[in-house]
Amino acid sequence: MTKTQASPVATGEAPHYLGHRERLRERFRKGGADALAEYELLELILFRAMPRRDVKPLAKALVARFGSFAEVVAARPERLHEIEGLGDAAIVELKIIEAAARRLAKSSIEKRPSMSSFAAVVDYCRTAMAFLDREEFRILFLDKKNFLIADEVQGVGTVDHAPVYPREIMRRALELSASAIILVHNHPSGDPEPSTDDIYLTHQIIAVGKPLKVAVHDHLIIGKHGHASLKGMRLI
Incomplete structure (x- = not known):
C-alpha cells in the first residue's frame, strides 16, 4: 500500500x-x-x-x-x-x-427397515462416500427386521483398492448379532461399474456367510455420478 x-x-x-x-x-x-x-x-x-x-x-x-x-x-x-x-x-x-x-443422511435410514427405504440407503452412501479420493469399504449391519445395527468402515485403501477380508466381516456380523449385511464401496474413478474382482469378492462373502445364516442383501458401488447395485444387476 x-x-x-x-x-x-x-x-x-x-x-x-x-x-x-x-x-x-x-x-x-x-x-x-x-x-x-x-x-x-x-x-x-x-x-x-x-x-x-x-x-x-x-x-x-x-x-x-x-x-x-x-x-x-x-x-x-x-x-x-x-x-x-x-x-x-x-x-x-x-x-x-x-x-x-452425513448425520442428516444417516438419520433417514436409522429408524426404518433399510430394505424398505433403499433410496435413502443409496443417498446416505453417496453422501458418505461418493467424493472420497481413496477407496473405502463399508458394511451396513442389519437385524432380523432389517433395521440398521451398525455402519462401519472395514477398510480404507488406495485409489483403486481397499483391503477386505470376508471372514473378518462375518466375525463382526456375529459379534453384532446381525442377520444380514449390505456391502458398500466407492470407486474414486467415478465409474460405479463393478469389476470382476468386485463380483468375485461378493460371492466369497456370500459363501462365508451362508452357513452362519448371515445374508448379503446387496453390494452397492458408489461413484461420483451414480451407483451400481449387484442385486439390481442380477449379479448376486
Whole structure:
C-alpha cells in the first residue's frame, strides 16, 4: 500500500467484502442454496472462519482445485491444507458441514427397515462416500427386521483398492448379532461399474456367510455420478 493509499480501517470505511457478504446471505435467505453458485455457498461457510478477509478468491480456488462444492467438503484435511490461505479454522468449518450432511443422511435410514427405504440407503452412501479420493469399504449391519445395527468402515485403501477380508466381516456380523449385511464401496474413478474382482469378492462373502445364516442383501458401488447395485444387476 502506498503512502497515498489508506486502509478501510484507517479511513473508517467498511471493507468492500462486507456488503458482498450481506448480499450473499440475503440471496440465500430468499432463494436457498439453488440461488447461489457453488463457490458462493463455500463463501458462506468460510465467512465464519475468516471474518476479516475477502474469501471469494479462495472459494473459487477450492472449486477449481477439487471440482465441486461436494468434493471440497469431502476432501481430506491434508489435501485442504495444500491450498494457500486455508487454515485450520476454515478446514474445521468444512469438516463440520461434511459431518452434518452425513448425520442428516444417516438419520433417514436409522429408524426404518433399510430394505424398505433403499433410496435413502443409496443417498446416505453417496453422501458418505461418493467424493472420497481413496477407496473405502463399508458394511451396513442389519437385524432380523432389517433395521440398521451398525455402519462401519472395514477398510480404507488406495485409489483403486481397499483391503477386505470376508471372514473378518462375518466375525463382526456375529459379534453384532446381525442377520444380514449390505456391502458398500466407492470407486474414486467415478465409474460405479463393478469389476470382476468386485463380483468375485461378493460371492466369497456370500459363501462365508451362508452357513452362519448371515445374508448379503446387496453390494452397492458408489461413484461420483451414480451407483451400481449387484442385486439390481442380477449379479448376486
